[in-house]
Amino acid sequence: MRYFGDVAALARKDLLLELRSRDTLPAMVLFVLSTLVVFHFALPAETSETAETGLLWVALLFTALLGLVRAFVAEREQRVLDGLVLAPCDRSAIWLGKGIGVVAFLALAELVALPAFALFFGPVGWELIVAVALADIGLAAVGTLLAAMAAASRARELLLPLLFLPLVIPVVVGGVGASVAAQPGRYLAFLALYDAVFAILSWASFEYVVTE
Amino acid sequence: MTVIRARGLGRDFGAKRVLRGLDFDLAHGGFLVVTGPNGAGKSTLLSLCAGLLAPTSGELTVEAERAEIGYLAHEPLVYRELTALENLDLYGRLYRIPERRERIGMVLERFGLWEARHERAGSFSRGMAQRLALCRALLHEPRLLLLDEPYAGLDDAGTQLLDDELQMLARERTLVVATHEPERVSELATSALALA
Numbered sequence: 443m444r445y446f447g448d449v450a451a452l453a454r455k456d457l458l459l460e461l462r463s464r465d466t467l468p469a470m471v472l473f474v475l476s477t478l479v480v481f482h483f484a485l486p487a488e489t490s491e492t493a494e495t496g497l498l499w500v501a502l503l504f505t506a507l508l509g510l511v512r513a514f515v516a517e518r519e520q521r522v523l524d525g526l527v528l529a530p531c532d533r534s535a536i537w538l539g540k541g542i543g544v545v546a547f548l549a550l551a552e553l554v555a556l557p558a559f560a561l562f563f564g565p566v567g568w569e570l571i572v573a574v575a576l577a578d579i580g581l582a583a584v585g586t587l588l589a590a591m592a593a594a595s596r597a598r599e600l601l602l603p604l605l606f607l608p609l610v611i612p613v614v615v616g617g618v619g620a621s622v623a624a625q626p627g628r629y630l631a632f633l634a635l636y637d638a639v640f641a642i643l644s645w646a647s648f649e650y651v652v653t654e
Numbered sequence: 655m656t657v658i659r660a661r662g663l664g665r666d667f668g669a670k671r672v673l674r675g676l677d678f679d680l681a682h683g684g685f686l687v688v689t690g691p692n693g694a695g696k697s698t699l700l701s702l703c704a705g706l707l708a709p710t711s712g713e714l715t716v717e718a719e720r721a722e723i724g725y726l727a728h729e730p731l732v733y734r735e736l737t738a739l740e741n742l743d744l745y746g747r748l749y750r751i752p753e754r755r756e757r758i759g760m761v762l763e764r765f766g767l768w769e770a771r772h773e774r775a776g777s778f779s780r781g782m783a784q785r786l787a788l789c790r791a792l793l794h795e796p797r798l799l800l801l802d803e804p805y806a807g808l809d810d811a812g813t814q815l816l817d818d819e820l821q822m823l824a825r826e827r828t829l830v831v832a833t834h835e836p837e838r839v840s841e842l843a844t845s846a847l848a849l850a
Contacts, residue, residue: 444750451747455736462735462774516733524706525731525790529748530721654708 448531452539457546459516466512470505470551475558477501482562494563495570495621499614502548502555502574503581503607509547510585511602513540514593523593527652537586537648544582552578569630573620576633577613580640584609587644590651612636655682655717657798657828658703662712665698672698676712678847685824685842688832690849696832697728699849700800703830716798718828721749724796726804730787734776738767738786741775742793749794761789765815780807788816792823799823801831805838813838 481497517523560566592602619629663676673695701707704725732741746754762768765785784807824842
């Protein structure tokens with residue numbers, strides 16, 4: 443129970459920081475909205491539903507990347523991550539707390555993005571909503587680990603996309619598949635499996651990322 | 655009982671060798687003052703003792719759990735957007751300090767930050783930030799204290815406050831203090847390490 447108390451304290455801290463600084467969420471919302479507007483005007487009228495849905499996933503992926511680039515900014519400034527690493531809590535709690543924050547920001551950005559998609563392109567089905575929710579977990583799990591790795595590097599802005607994008611290709615495959623397939627169950631199960639595998643891997647390996 | 659034991663301790667950063675062949679012991683209750691010019695490796699040594707860095711050569715044994723170590727770094731290790739109280743509350747939770755609120759109130763009072771407890775750490779002057787960093791490092795009443803330039807940025811009142819605090823801490827804790835002003839702590843020190 444203490445573990446979850448630590449996670450709650452760390453996640454609450456991230457939400458409070460965002461509430462104060464408003465650094466990340468407005469940028470994510472603005473980015474995803476403008477991307478959808480650009481797609482709306484750039485795509486020809488006869489564009490297929492699959493292509494439109496694919497572009498939504500591209501927009502969501504880069505929105506997540508935008509959030510992840512800033513995920514450890516507060517910890518990097520003033521070397522706060524050292525302070526957290528020295529605390530006697532399980533270090534994976536830092537990953538989980540940060541991951542919950544990332545999921546919350548993504549979900550809030552999608553609360554704007556999905557109605558905008560419905561407005562510009564077409565209706566949003568339940569399968570797309572479930573797929574997006576599952577994808578958020580996977581993106582946050584992998585992204586938070588990689589963002590912590592990149593935070594320690596000088597070329598962090600370059601390193602994070604290079605590591606993150608190849609690893610989340612399965613999320614796009616599963617997300618687009620679940621959104622357009624006649625039977626989305628298989629794709630949703632694939633997304634859930636991806637979440638489980640990468641969440642466990644990230645949870646177990648975070649300690650080695652933040653310590654020498 | 656030895657709290658810190660170093661044998662042939664070395665640390666490189668890429669091609670740059672910062673520490674080399676360092677041997678020392680620090681007994682329980684001891685006060686080690688570490689001196690040396692900029693770049694001599696004082697901060698690196700403290701980071702090694704805190705467990706934030708790993709040695710590249712030699713051995714370093716620190717007989718203290720993470721919860722028993724208090725570490726004051728160059729940076730205050732606090733969130734700029736959180737208030738002094740919120741920062742200490744977060745650390746208090748992570749260190750599972752019993753009667754957390756009382757303890758936080760006590761250290762804030764002691765370091766003269768009680769009135770500024772609801773102000774964001776980012777708005778603090780250098781001296782206030784250093785006081786907050788000291789509050790954070792001492793909050794959980796660590797058995798082993800690693801202080802990197804503890805006097806940095808402190809005004810006369812803050813310096814006097816820290817002198818008194820160190821005098822008290824030296825009686826019951828093990829301390830490693832890296833400083834450019836060894837004369838301030840020379841009376842308390844039980845051993846000294848000069849890095850070149």
